[in-house]
Amino acid sequence: MHNRSASAGRSSRKPRSRVSKTQFDRRPRVSHAQALDEIPLSPIADVDTFDELGVSAKLSAELGRAGITKPFPIQIATLPDALAGRDVLGRAQTGSGKTLAFGLALLSRLDGGKARPKHPRAIVLVPTRELAMQVSDALTPLAKALGLWCRTVVGGMSFSKQSDALRRGVDLLIATPGRLSDHVRQGTCVLDEVAFTALDEADQMADMGFMPQVRAILDLTPVGQRMLFSATLDGDVQQLVTRYLHDPVTHSVQSAKASVTTMDHHVLLVSKEDKAAVVAEMAAREGRTIMFLRTKHHVDRLTAKLRSMGVRAGALHGGKTQGARNRVLGDFKEGSLPVLVATDVAARGIHVDGVSLVVHVDPPADSKAYLHRAGRTARAGESGTVVTVVTHQERRTVSRMTDQAGVSPTSTKVTPGDDDLVRITGARVPTGEPIIEQEQAKRPPRARHAGAGGYRGQGNRNRERFNPRRSRSDRNRDR
Known part of the structure; x- marks a missing residue:
């Protein structure tokens, strides 16, 4: 058998x-x-x-x-x-x-x-x-x-x-x-x-x-x-x-383009000067929120800024240790961490019910990335809102991308404290009281296991046939 x-x-x-x-x-x-x-x-x-x-x-x-x-x-x-x-x-x-x-x-x-x-x-x-x-x-x-x-x-x-x-x-x-x-x-x-x-x-x-x-x-x-x-x-x-x-x-059972009827799509038109404040007010809303940015550096920077303003936010990207990623995602699921700030690399792994708002702080690179990010909300028949924050220079690119994704978002010009911003996202002014928590002591890096990189040890009959030609960049990916 x-x-x-x-x-x-x-x-x-x-x-x-x-x-x-x-x-x-x-x-x-x-x-x-x-x-x-x-x-x-x-x-x-x-x-x-x-x-x-x-x-x-x-x-x-x-x-x-x-x-x-x-x-x-x-x-x-x-x-x-x-x-x-x-x-x-x-x-x-x-x-x-x-x-x-x-x-x-x-x-x-x-x-x-x-x-x-x-x-x-x-x-x-x-x-x-x-x-x-x-x-x-x-x-x-x-x-x-x-x-x-x-x-x-x-x-x-x-x-x-x-x-x-x-x-x-x-x-x-x-x-x-x-x-x-x-x-x-x-x-x-x-x-x-x-x-x-x-x-x-x-x-x-x-x-x-x-x-x-x-x-x-x-x-x-x-x-x-x-x-x-x-x-x-x-x-x-x-x-x-x-x-x-x-x-x-x-x-x-679904078109390759967006077809979730319980998902509302919005483009929020902002000035460069107002963007940071608008994002902070959306992060301070009630309910689970995921905010997407393009790079790990920008994720960490926004997370730190939000926490300094009183928003309980956590960062999720491929540069974090697996233990840190597990803790952040666990806190997000449990509700003690209402805001998750993430890169596209993490987008497919965030399968959490009850996410009511997805914010593209940085517009996604293409229509597929848009749909992958947007798919974090309106799951299992629930309703949800997807918002793309767009400056004047980004309007044309975002318009082409949403067309390719099969999405017809409602465009609204907003400023901090704007009634339309509150209506669409539930935005609130952050408390301004910094979130200060005792960080867990960082553990020294563990030595890489001998089996993780080379052929040390006893032979393997599969070894000669297994050669996927992995480059250094492949090995450093989020695997």
């Missing part, structure tokens, strides 16, 4: 869907010559429970304990095919329920088996550490309900602890490409028994330059069941689909 062939992986126990097959007869299939962002929307069956989709009673009960009872459209569309062992290509915006769409399928297919040491049976690849943690938080309780082991390997965390977990056996491994590449090179993880693979936010992995690692990882896995989920499906992502997915069933 441990040495599954590709065919064995596909012929393992398949939960039967209780949804009538005719409800899914019209599923669109896409030729690789067709532009993937032009695929039609999938018809969505009228389904009220996960049981109707073929999800096991144990998983349905665990979902119920978490207050999750009704499936989202992407789950209704993809689960019957995924549970039946088909390769699945799914497109949906962030916040649409993709994690459970592939997670429930993977766990159901893994049920009843057991992993050998160092040989995970299924992997989920994600672009950022934060997203890996969020996927783990969602799937680990479900895995425990089935007696399965779910573990995470990401950069910035102890390599040796991850190696120990892999040595004990992992059924479902959630990983960022860079750190999983390190484990493969060091022989602490072997991929030749991976029967099920899911790629989440594949377009972001392409944008971050992870495609060489992703392809190298997939080349080492048997041709088992593969699922790919992404908000957009173009360029490098289409190449992944062509090369690694076998006759995939394609499901799209």
Whole structure:
């Protein structure tokens, strides 16, 4: 049972869907010559429970304990095919329920088996550490309900602890490409028994330059069941689909452009002199707020400025240690830190419900970045507001970008204390009382694990085949 062939992986126990097959007869299939962002929307069956989709009673009960009872459209569309062992290509915006769409399928297919040491049976690849943690938080309780082991390997965390977990056996491994590449090179993880693979936010992995690692990882896995989920499906992502997915069933429940009806888009026209004060007043509002800037330096500078004015803000970017990032994101989730100031690198990893305002302090670089940032609000059916702060020189560029994103924002000229600023964002004047908290003592940097960079130690049969040609810049990315 441990040495599954590709065919064995596909012929393992398949939960039967209780949804009538005719409800899914019209599923669109896409030729690789067709532009993937032009695929039609999938018809969505009228389904009220996960049981109707073929999800096991144990998983349905665990979902119920978490207050999750009704499936989202992407789950209704993809689960019957995924549970039946088909390769699945799914497109949906962030916040649409993709994690459970592939997670429930993977766990159901893994049920009843057991992993050998160092040989995970299924992997989920994600672009950022934060997203890996969020996927783990969602799937680990479900895995425990089935007696399965779910573990995470990401950069910035102890390599040796991850190696120990892999040595004990992992059924479902959630990983960022860079750190999983390190484990493969060091022989602490072997991929030749991976029967099920899911790629989440594949377009972001392409944008971050992870495609060489992703392809190298997939080349080492048997041709088992593969699922790919992404908000957009173009360029490098289409190449992944062509090369690694076998006759995939394609499901799209949202347009590649903005289509969330509960999200309001605004452009706030400000002078250069007023911009800082307008941003500070928006940060002082009630409710969860995420503010995006282009660089780590600007994130740190704005965070410090806001805290000096009495706004509880925290910085999140790739230059922070993983422990610091976890603490900030945890405080943001809990509500003790209402304002998160972040770079685009962190955008895909911030999956927190209840974010009511997203502010583009620096306009995003392109329409894809706009949609990725905006996707932090109006999640899971909630409402939210997206605001882009625009100076006179930025008007034309922002107008082109929002057109490409399929967004028609309302433009309003505002100044500090303006009634329209308050109406749109709930802005308030900061208290002016600095936030002073005892910073945790900084720990001395830990020595890099011998396995994280070279080939020290015993040989690995995968090593000669694994060469994703990673540059120094690749190694320094947010993995």
